[in-house]
Amino acid sequence: MPPKNDRMKILGTGSALPKHTVTNDMLSDYVETSDEWITTRTGIKSRQIITTERFEDLAALAGQRAIDAAGLVPEDIDFIICHNVCNVYVTPSLASLVQGALGIKGPNCPTMDINSACAGFVYGLDICDAFLQTGRASHILYVCAEEVTRMVDWTQRETCVLFGDGAGALVLGKGDNYLASKLTSTPMPDVIYYRLPCEPTPFETGEGIDTHVSMQLKGREVFRMAVTSAQRDIRDVVSKAGLQLEDIDHYLLHQANLRIIDAIKQNFDLPQERFHTNIHKRGNTSSASIPILLDEIIREGKVKRGDLMVFNGFGAGFVTSAAVVRY
Numbered sequence: 001m002p003p004k005n006d007r008m009k010i011l012g013t014g015s016a017l018p019k020h021t022v023t024n025d026m027l028s029d030y031v032e033t034s035d036e037w038i039t040t041r042t043g044i045k046s047r048q049i050i051t052t053e054r055f056e057d058l059a060a061l062a063g064q065r066a067i068d069a070a071g072l073v074p075e076d077i078d079f080i081i082c083h084n085v086c087n088v089y090v091t092p093s094l095a096s097l098v099q100g101a102l103g104i105k106g107p108n109c110p111t112m113d114i115n116s117a118c119a120g121f122v123y124g125l126d127i128c129d130a131f132l133q134t135g136r137a138s139h140i141l142y143v144c145a146e147e148v149t150r151m152v153d154w155t156q157r158e159t160c161v162l163f164g165d166g167a168g169a170l171v172l173g174k175g176d177n178y179l180a181s182k183l184t185s186t187p188m189p190d191v192i193y194y195r196l197p198c199e200p201t202p203f204e205t206g207e208g209i210d211t212h213v214s215m216q217l218k219g220r221e222v223f224r225m226a227v228t229s230a231q232r233d234i235r236d237v238v239s240k241a242g243l244q245l246e247d248i249d250h251y252l253l254h255q256a257n258l259r260i261i262d263a264i265k266q267n268f269d270l271p272q273e274r275f276h277t278n279i280h281k282r283g284n285t286s287s288a289s290i291p292i293l294l295d296e297i298i299r300e301g302k303v304k305r306g307d308l309m310v311f312n313g314f315g316a317g318f319v320t321s322a323a324v325v326r327y
C-alpha cells in the first residue's frame, strides 16, 4: 500500500440537473408506453431532460458546486477531467469547455476527457488517484456529465424512456481514502452501442459501417451481465480493501434499473437501506448517475466523514468498475 496521504480523498461534491422534468405520463405523448410499464420494469417515475441549457454550463455548474463544497476557488484547481460519452463537441474536450466556463485561465490546469460508458465514474477516479499519487496534481476537478437523451431515438420506446441528463462532480485532493478499485472490460460492442458518421472523404465514402445508428441496447443481456458482474466486483473490491461487506455503510450502484439494483442487493445479506437509489426521479444518467446520487445523499446528511462507500457500475463495452472509498 502507498504511504498514508499519498492517495486520494473526496474534498467536495456537486451536481446539476436540467430544469425540465419529464414524467412517464408525458412520455406517452411521444411513444406507445405507460407509467405502469416504466415504473414496474425500471422503477423510473420521472427524469430531467436537457432543453435550452448549454451542456457545458450544466457540467461547469456541477463543478462549481463541488469546488464550493470543498471550500476552494476555481483557481485552486490544477487538473480538470471530465467523463462524457457524447455531446455536440467532439473537440475541444468537455473538460476544456468547463475550464472556460469556470473562468480558469490556465495554462497550468491541464484538461482531458475520458469515456468508459456508464461504468466510467470509477474509471475516472482511478485516473485521478494516479495523478494525485504521482504528484502531477493537487486539486482535481472531476466531472461526469451526460446528455444521454440526445443519443436515443425518440420513436423507440425500448430506449427513450430509460434515460435522463445531468452532471455530478467531485473535487479530489491528496488523502488516504481511496481504499481499493477494480476495472474490467470484455469486448462485446453489440450489446450497447451508438454510432455517428464521420465526414466522408474522397477515399472513404462513409457507406457501410460508418452510418448513424441511435443508441441500441440488448436490455435483457445487459440486465443479466450487470447483476452477475456487480455481485462479483463488489465482493472482490471489498475483499481487496481488506474489509467485509457488512463494514460498508453505503452502496451506490449505477442507476440503470431499480430491478437490477434489487436483484444485486438480494444476493447480499445486508440492511436494504445501505443501497441508495434516486433512479425514480433521475432515470439512467450514465456515468453521472453515481456522482449525482453521491452528492444528493451527502447534501441530505446521510453520509458522514469516515463512512465507507462502495461504488459499482457497468456499461457499454462491456465494462464494469467498483471502488471502496472512505468519505
Ligand code: UT7
Binding pocket: 032, 033, 034, 037, 038, 041, 042, 118, 157, 158, 159, 161, 192, 217, 218, 219, 220, 222, 223, 256, 257, 284, 286, 314, 315, 316
Ligand atoms: O446503463 C446501461 C444501459 N442500460 C441498460 O442496458 C438497461 C438494462 N436492461 C433493462 O433495464 C431492461 O432489460 C429493460 C428496462 C431495458 C427492458 O425490460 P425487460 O423486462 O427486459 O423488457 P423486454 O425488453 O423484454 O420487453 C418486454 C416487453 C416487450 O413486448 P413483447 O415483445 O413482450 O410484446 C417490449 O416491446 O415490453 C415491451 N416494451 C415496452 N412496453 C411499453 C419495451 N419498452 C416498452 C415501453 N413501454 N417503454
